[in-house]
Amino acid sequence: xxxxxxxxxxxxxxxxxxxxxxxxxxxxxxxxxxxxxxxxxxxxxxxxxxxxxxxxxxxxxxxxxxxxxxxxxxxxxxxxxxxxxxxxxxxxxxxxxxxxxxxxxxxxxxxxxxxxxxxxxxxxxxxxxxxxxxxxxxxxxxxxxxxxxxxxxxxxxxxxxxxxxxxxxxxxxxxxxxxxxxxxxxxxxxxxxxxxxxxxxxxxxxxxxxxxxxxxxxxxxxxxxxxxxxxxxxxxxxxxxxxx
Numbered sequence: 001x002x003x004x005x006x007x008x009x010x011x012x013x014x015x016x017x018x019x020x021x022x023x024x025x026x027x028x029x030x031x032x033x034x035x036x037x038x039x040x041x042x043x044x045x046x047x048x049x050x051x052x053x054x055x056x057x058x059x060x061x062x063x064x065x066x067x068x069x070x071x072x073x074x075x076x077x078x079x080x081x082x083x084x085x086x087x088x089x090x091x092x093x094x095x096x097x098x099x100x101x102x103x104x105x106x107x108x109x110x111x112x113x114x115x116x117x118x119x120x121x122x123x124x125x126x127x128x129x130x131x132x133x134x135x136x137x138x139x140x141x142x143x144x145x146x147x148x149x150x151x152x153x154x155x156x157x158x159x160x161x162x163x164x165x166x167x168x169x170x171x172x173x174x175x176x177x178x179x180x181x182x183x184x185x186x187x188x189x190x191x192x193x194x195x196x197x198x199x200x201x202x203x204x205x206x207x208x209x210x211x212x213x214x215x216x217x218x219x220x221x222x223x224x225x226x227x228x229x230x231x232x233x234x235x236x237x238x239x240x241x242x243x244x
Contacts (some may be wrong), residue, residue: 029070154214183207
């Protein structure tokens with residue numbers, strides 16, 4: 001059974017911390033995901049993976065940080081973004097809170113590409129401040145085993161709101177995708193930074209990569225199971241630091 005912050009209290013964590021110092025923090029974003037997926041895509045997926053990892057390992061899962069650095073999607077109505085500075089401050093505060101209570105090993109499961117750079121910056125500061133703090137960050141769609149499933153299915157990996165994310169949402173929230181209105185663009189490489197204006201011009205439908213209509217709940221379950229296996233192993237094999 002998964003151990004979820006919203007279902008336990010301080011007494012439970014006080015008891016847990018006497019024997020363990022691991023926690024899982026899912027992070028995502030609230031942003032456009034094409035014409036066919038909801039704003040919740042980037043936090044529903046890492047939350048699902050985190051819950052599955054917790055069910056296997058007994059490591060508690062914090063509430064998901066549902067807002068991320070999504071400035072580049074702000075041309076699409078409904079995207080709710082934190083600035084990079086605000087996102088980094090929130091991450092620092094959350095991890096600092098965990099650290100203060102005695103957690104020393106934190107797995108951050110990230111569901112949004114825009115969070116990668118600010119996560120790295122925020123965690124660099126924390127790692128320098130707390131030498132006994134250890135943080136692992138998993139970007140689920142970048143895991144090699146997960147990408148292998150995508151390549152086997154479609155010959156390509158996930159970019160944004162494409163077949164990969166669509167499949168994962170079909171597996172966990174099948175009522176959300178509206179595939180009849182799905183449309184997509186091919187990814188366009190280039191050195192120029194892709195800000196909000198570029199995204200809306202280059203990718204007017206908001207979805208980029210493999211045709212979302214090629215997604216399926218069966219492939220989605222394979223993606224989620226593969227990601228769960230990977231991150232559960234990371235948690236299970238994570239040895240504590242020896243106390244000097």
